[in-house]
Amino acid sequence: MTRDLPITGWLGRIEPRGGLPIYLALVQALETAIRGGELQPGDQLPPQRAVAAQLGIDFTTVTRAYGAARAKGLVEGAVGRGTFVRRRVGDDDAGVVDLSMNLPPPPTGLSLAALLKETTAAILDRTDFATLMAYHAGPGTPGQRAAGAAWLAPVMGEIALDRIMVCPGAQAALTALLLTIAGRGQSLVVEPLTYPGLLALAETLDLRLLACSVDDQGFVPEALDRLCGEQRPAAIYVVPTTQNPVATTMGLARRREVAAIASAHRVWLIEDDPYSRLFDAPLPALTTLAPDLAFHVATLSKTLSPGLRTAFVVAPSSGMAERITSRLRATALMGSPLTTAVAVRWIRDGAAERVLSAVRLEARARRALAGEILPTARGAAESIHVWLDLPPGWHAGRVHAQGAAQSLSLVAAEAFATTPDHANGLRISLGGPAKQSVLREALSHVAALLARGPGQRLVV
Incomplete structure (x- = not known):
């Protein structure tokens, strides 16, 4: 139009x-x-x-x-x-290639546009228009919560529907959740590099961030236990699967240790889990190991599409779900009834699994491409982003300037930092470019940029 x-x-x-x-x-x-x-x-x-x-x-x-x-x-x-x-003006045609925004790649062999047209037409044909255009404040209808339970089953098992909430995206969910369990001036345990949306939210809500030491499995248990004992944080925030930004995944043994520490100190545990469904055989959610203290937040933005603006949240109890729903009503009120209806229909009729399968296929191909061009990059075979350690002498300003000169949008460690003492590197998102050929060229530019060294003049 x-x-x-x-x-x-x-x-x-x-x-x-x-x-x-x-x-x-x-x-x-x-x-x-x-x-x-x-x-x-x-x-x-x-x-x-x-x-x-x-x-x-x-x-x-x-x-x-x-x-x-x-x-x-x-x-x-x-x-x-x-x-x-043009209906699509993307980096494949003009302008900067964006390797900074973490998006699911275009699904292989499947047209999201055609599927969306078909789904919305069916919804509009079978649903009362006034219902779609009305307010829908609350945790979601039983049907919507059942769809959430079905989507989460591979990582969560069976979930009581009264523990599930349907939210307009993970950021809205985290906002309502933190407003419920953490007061101003209280602290959160986080990794030294963590999700920028959490950083912005902590600043807005006046929460202190306590950076815990990590290794290639995530939190170092001894450090986490000491922080929880000495600082009495309100909660532990963690992305255990394909951590954002360093792309590590916490093994089952480490998950059990982290859950045991949270339980021993009676500290809330927030599991932000956008990526587990990208794995053919995902590990059990950390939430299942401390069910009376843990919250599970799972957005569809990284597995299906960010445009759906739908996330599912699992609370430890129905009472806690009601409290979070109240905060959600005060901040975001509700998600879009139409996009929520699309997400729920896709889950119920199997379209979501077809899209997910096609996204997984493309994600694996792109991750293999990144491994070919940037062999030191870290990340699982299904990861839609990789972490690349920077050589000595590089810093964020130089990375951005050198990348911009090559028409690349890059994001360095500073965007994720909770402490000055953190790893130096790049998070490279693989899903943004519409074509693998564009991604290949962009990654080759990154490889050439780093090989050139921080002190050498870039000739464009």
Whole structure:
């Protein structure tokens, strides 16, 4: 769907500099408007003659600019209708290749767009429209909670439905959860490098972060036991499977040790688990080893699609689920009824497992590609991100600058740091580029960048 009238405000910001031809300045202004969100996919551009008249330039100059924008993949034409912003403007066609945002890769051999169209059509055909457009505050309907239980069964086993909540994404779930179990000034035990969303949330809620020593299995048990005994934290926060960002996975023996420490000190345990379902044979959830103290948060954003904005939370008891639901109502109110309905339908009719299987297949291929080009990168065969230790002398500012010069968006350890004493490296996300060929080229640029060394001048 397009807007009723073309958007023209971006035309007023054309600024030719240093002898830049006016047609290229026009393309730059158009690209800036698209990247900044002023122009959305499907928006219609003004007719070329109208642009020429508004800017006081030749019609042929505008034609040349529109042609260059089409060649860059910014716009597309429809005969007899005009020129429109492309439905997908991605790094495969123009601009920066994003290796910083952790997304599931496009599912192999399956069209999410076609599946979404089919599912939404069926939902709209069989569901009362007024119900979809109404408020739905609460932990979710019995059917939605049952879908959550089915999705979590491979890692959680059987779960009582009154312990499950349906939330609009993991961040909303973590917000409601921390508001329930941690007061201002209290502390959380975390890993030295952890999820940036948790860092932002801790700052907002005025929570102190206690960094616990880790090894290649996660928390060092002796260090965790000492912190819990000396500091009496409100909770332990952990991503035990494909840890974000260092991509380690906690083995079963270590999970038992961590659960035993939490139980011994009566400390709440928050298991953030976006990635377990990517594994063909996932380990049992840490939550199952300390069920009376642990919360399990499982978003669909890393396994199916972030656009679904759906996460399932398992609380230790129905009473605790009710308390968290109350906090959720006060902060996020509810998830989108339509996207929740899509997620639930996919789980119930088997489409979610088909998408997951196709995502796993592509994730394995991309991880193998990363291993080929960056052999020292760490991460399981199913991981959608890898961790790459940086050589001595590298720091975040240099990484970002060197990456930008190669049209790469990279994220270094500082974005995840809870303490100055942390590992130095890059988290490289593998799912963003739409094509493996683009990912291969981007990873090759990373390899060349690091081989060049931090002190050498980059020639572009």
